[in-house]
Amino acid sequence: MPYDQYETVIGLEVHVQLSSKSKAFCGDSTVFGSDPNTQVSPISLGHPGTLPFVNEEQIMYAVKLGTALGCEINTHSSFDRKNYFYADLPKGYQITQDRSPICIGGNLQVKLGDNYKSFRIHHIHMEEDAGKSIHETGSPYSLIDLNRAGVPLLEIVTEPDMRSAEEVDAFMTGMRRLVRWLGVSDGNMEQGSMRCDVNVSVRLKGATEYGTRCEIKNVNSMRYAKRAIAYEVKRQIDLLEQGIAIEQQTLNFDPDSGQTTPIRDKEDAHDYRYFPEPDLPPVKLTNEYIRAVKDQMGKLPWELYQDFTEHLDLSDYDASLLTEDVRVAKYFLGLQHLSQQTKSAANLIINKIIPYCKDQNLEIFDFPVSSENLVKFIDLIRTGKVSSAIAYQRIFPALIENPDIEPLSLAEKMNLIQSSDHSFLEDLIEEVMASNPDKVKAYKNGKKGLLGFFMGELMKKSKGKADPKLANKLIRDKLEGK
Secondary structure (H helix, E strand, O other): OOHHHEEEEEEEEEEEEOOOOEOOOOOOEOOOOOOOOOOOOOOOOOOOOOOOOOOHHHHHHHHHHHHHOOOEEOOEEOOEEEEOOOOOOOOOEEEEOOOOOOEEOOEEEEEEOOEEEEEEEEEEEEEEOOOEEEEOOOOOOEEEEHHHOOOEEEEEEEOOOEOOHHHHHHHHHHHHHHHHHHOOOOOOOOOOOEEEEEEEEEEEOOOOOOOOOEEEEEEOOHHHHHHHHHHHHHHHHHHHHOOOOOOOEEEEEEOOOOEEEEEEEHHHOOOOOOEEOOOOOOEEOOHHHHHHHHHHHOOOHHHHHHHHHHOOOOOHHHHHHHOOOHHHHHHHHHHHHHHOOHHHHHHHHHHHHHHHHHHHOOOHHHOOOOHHHHHHHHHHHHOOOOOHHHHHHHHHHHHHHOOOOOHHHHHHHOOOOOEOOHHHHHHHHHHHHHHOHHHHHHHHOOOHHHHHHHHHHHHHHOOOOEOHHHHHHHHHHHHOOO
16 A cells, blocks of 8 residues: 555644643532542532633633743633533533634644654633543443533644644643643643544645544543554545545544544534523733733743753753753752752753652652752762762762761761872772783783773772872873883
């Protein structure tokens, strides 16, 4: 099959569950993991006579995300009813935004290998989530948990700009980083805090018309998304090569079989009968409000990345890792400001502090050693009192166990202060050379690479206390008869 003659076209509808403490249109709690059907009320259950009210936090989060993505913020947006009947939608309709969404346009730029690509946003709208249907294997019944019903969502609708599963992965990874950075959502796909519907079509390369799209619903894992897209692209190309037209369908992906299967065809699609929500007034925003939200946001990850690479001379790798999480970025900025040792602070955070916090399931600001003691730890290495290897391998673990003790005191107590005593080092060098006459002869006959061997032996004898720079010079001088 000539698969390489076709181009894949993908657009996304990304659902982001917000971090607000209460639901979109009532005061029910949104805490994840509570017992089923314990976070409900007459409003979220759709009892007759109940009235919704707007969650101001949802509006603020929408403005935040829209501003970060360069959207036009609609100062006069409104809500609509999307009508359909299903067991996990107690009211029989969903409150959403159809005619007048809160954010219009915008884009997200993501890194793909060594290059960047910008993906356009069509719009972002506010809505509420449905409940959760639970289909247990072997049970004749489906169970309903309505704790999620009414949880506030932002739906980000992209233009059909993606051309591969890898680009979808990059977009979703970038969007997850952004919503976490802004504090809008925890972006946890495994818990359903972030999921997407994937619209897939194919067309011959060079064609300008889009093919017939099929929508894969509720993908909550990038691993599943890649498999679903790969299967669906192959399915559509196979049909076109057989002369069979693609039918517009809504699909489900089964991770066990690795296949997509139809939920409904275009002819069976819901007539949602959108109409203006009569119980909620329009959302009117002032330019002053939008500016105030923007002012509270601080720098965005790509702005800090630019600062780190251009002004602090960090590598692309270091800057990327330090801007993955806003808390890590802030922690680094605080440590760098105190120490004025940019690269050393970055190395310490990336190589030691982040792995320790992940292993112990700690937030970075809960790391047990104070920033002041970390600066003193960096200074131990900078001033040559302790070698970098010894500091990282022995003093750092001891510092975690004794966070209130100054690093210098620990180094002295552990007898790890580097020695710059010429006589002491020269005596050790003599011992090393006397123990390895064949290596001395080989060095003098031109095998200069053996210098590393002698350095290693000296460091062993000194138990890591030899000043490397001084030791290197003394060994070289001794071997060359200076």
